[in-house]
Amino acid sequence: xxxxxxxxxxxxxxxxxxxxxxxxxxxxxxxxxxxxQEAVAAMLDAGVNLVxxxxxxxxGEAEKFLGKILKGKRDDLVYVTKTGTQYVNxxxxxxxxxxxxxxxxxxxxxxxxxxxIDVYLVHWPDQNVPMEETFTELNRLxxxxxxxxxGVSNFSLEQIKExxxxxxxxxxxDQYSMVYEKEKEKLYxxxxxxxxTMTYGSxxxxxxxxxxxxxxxxxxxxxxxxxxxxxxxxxxxxxxxxLKQMDEIANHHNGVSLSQIALNWSMSKPYxxxxxxxxxxxAHALENCGAAGWSLTAEELKALDDAAEKLQQLMx
Numbered sequence: 001x002x003x004x005x006x007x008x009x010x011x012x013x014x015x016x017x018x019x020x021x022x023x024x025x026x027x028x029x030x031x032x033x034x035x036x037q038e039a040v041a042a043m044l045d046a047g048v049n050l051v052x053x054x055x056x057x058x059x060g061e062a063e064k065f066l067g068k069i070l071k072g073k074r075d076d077l078v079y080v081t082k083t084g085t086q087y088v089n090x091x092x093x094x095x096x097x098x099x100x101x102x103x104x105x106x107x108x109x110x111x112x113x114x115x116x117i118d119v120y121l122v123h124w125p126d127q128n129v130p131m132e133e134t135f136t137e138l139n140r141l142x143x144x145x146x147x148x149x150x151g152v153s154n155f156s157l158e159q160i161k162e163x164x165x166x167x168x169x170x171x172x173x174d175q176y177s178m179v180y181e182k183e184k185e186k187l188y189x190x191x192x193x194x195x196x197t198m199t200y201g202s203x204x205x206x207x208x209x210x211x212x213x214x215x216x217x218x219x220x221x222x223x224x225x226x227x228x229x230x231x232x233x234x235x236x237x238x239x240x241x242x243l244k245q246m247d248e249i250a251n252h253h254n255g256v257s258l259s260q261i262a263l264n265w266s267m268s269k270p271y272x273x274x275x276x277x278x279x280x281x282x283a284h285a286l287e288n289c290g291a292a293g294w295s296l297t298a299e300e301l302k303a304l305d306d307a308a309e310k311l312q313q314l315m316x
Contacts, residue, residue: 001046006078007194007196009118009149013273013274014049015267015274015292016277017277018043018050018277019276020065021054021278023040023057024053024057024062032280035282036280040285042279042289043288046286046289049076049078051078052081054085055082055086056082056123060108067110067114079119080117080118080119080151081108082123083104083138084104084126085123085124094126096125096129097126097129098137105120109146115146116146116147116148117147117148120147121152122135122138122153123154124153125159135166135167149196150167150171152172153172155172156186171195171196172190173198176201176202177204177208178304179204179208179235179311181308181309182312188271197271197274198273199272199275202263204262205227208259208261209257209259210243210246213240213243215231215236216231218231234314234315239311242307242311249300256290257287260288261291261304263288264291264296265296265301
């Protein structure tokens, strides 16, 4: 595994991190608890030391799952969870009020079975609550030792600068992959400010695995079509051309998986400290972590960068 310095947090984190939205079991099809447990174990055995979760992942179910299966391993791991977004009766609700922040923090500590959270992110901006209120409460939680670092997720650079007026922003999380480069300049800027960066959607909701060569029919409410747009036209057809280019690279590297290519590409970016990837089987976990065992050539990276930029232009 490759490890990177996580901004100014003082933490060293694995370049691949464990995402748990799908493990939570809502909006991602069938979830097998035993298979998920095996997948998490495989990720940790491969050297992954950062676990990313949120109370919004099926109303705390992902956090509860981690608290149950990670007993005895807490000291070796970096826990990242979030606040401000709730999942109630199939609906996501934003509430960054001081009261909601404190309640969710207390719940997350209990669910995760820990006395502190290493990185606590505000999941989404909330235009109905002043940032001063949100981040003042986060400062209090930090002073109480319940959280160690304050961060944000899905915030614009302007919003991060505003939040920085009230708290030290140590970490920022955004969507980023070969099929979604909209936040590239922002990630670059945040990294330059000494903010630790973590990216989600690293596999483009699974499309970069190469598994979907024909348009799939997901169930209603599936996040692969509700939150992400890669399985909708014209994006789906355009992404197929990128997959063909990845196929050629895979052949040059003795048939490595497209998943490894996608993650290797993310890990190569100096402004990405850790790329989150969700897994629900040990086989996929080991396959993904294998991306740290080899490197794309400079020529291959350039070709993929050009293809990603072209795709981004077409999808605007």
